Amino acid sequence: MSIVQNAGSGGTGKNRTGAAPENGTGEARGAGTAGSAVLTAERPAPGFPADDGFAIVTSGLTKRFGSGQVAVDALDLAVPGGSVFGFLGPNGSGKTTTIRMLLGLVSPTAGDWRLLGTPMPGGAGGVLPRVGALVEGPAFYPYLSGEANLRRYDAADPSADPRTVSARIGYALERVGLAAAARKRYRAYSLGMRQRLAIAGALLGPRELLILDEPTNGLDPQGTREVRGLVKEIAAEGTTVFVSSHLLAEVEQMCSHIAVMRAGRLVAQGAIAELRAGEAVRIRVETPDTVEAAAVLAGLGLSEIRLGDGDVSAALGTGAAERVCAALVADGVAVRGLAVQRPSLEDMFVGLTGEGFDVDG
């Protein structure tokens, strides 16, 4: 495994390769209990069949720290192979703790998990070399070049073959678009370049799964775009990407699937397209003839009709907007505007959790 982990400014990336799990509290393991309200989920069959097609599966994964705080509470996660999976939640909701458990950097209090179909932590030696990870941002020497940093980083990975290091570094730098800046000192890198170098660190071997913890944290808009584009490219090549974020808009732009955490618990997971499909699509008609328009909508069988000042809206369901428009016009309603409104993911989560989401960070 290759884990890039923040060790402070200009740090040495401690606790990366072969990191020993924390001798944490509550080592007792056992089957977890499903405690999460799952809105839509592609559920693995119980018992983790070997060829389950999921890159990550957790069952009842729980972490209680010594303080008694439950950072992650009976988490049942199902990350389909080939997905770009957004692991979303506000600060402190348990994302980093989950990622640390997945990678064996911290021991769960309870629960089981599989990476690439392999039971963990028993199968760590075999599976972690196929997993690239970036936890909490880059940690490189500012006075060394990007290439030299990667060389040091790779040397600390016992699963990496030193004979192929030059080729692997060359590939990784090429892959993240830093080949031309390979000899430049790290301190001269932009924020986006630094983060791309961190991702290069996670790509020093062929990876089937890439786990990125808040990869755009602290980046400017340009750096954010660079990292987002890179994630999409890596995923397009077939690598499953599991990416945590506290930014809903970002996850929406980058991911095919999503799981939402709140206070250590899973509140929703599934394919974004499926989550959207379950949303209530509404139609809104701008018109001075609100009463007449409402009557037409009711006549068409539309429900949840709301009259506003100069507009009428209703749940469209599976109905066609064209049909509504034609009926309004045929009835002599003066239509000034017509819009089909799909609630954003944010609206959906507000409905699900009863509170807003930190969309702006």
Ligand SMILES: Nc1ncnc2c1ncn2[C@@H]1O[C@H](COP(=O)(O)OP(=O)(O)OP(=O)(O)O)[C@@H](O)[C@H]1O
């Ligand atoms: N080593 C620790 N000891 C005690 N409590 C911890 C420890 N690490 C994390 N926590 C607590 O567990 C909760 C979840 O933290 P975690 O870092 O996993 O959340 P997060 O969603 O990744 O948030 P952030 O984006 O701020 O890192 C927080 O309340 C945090 O204070």
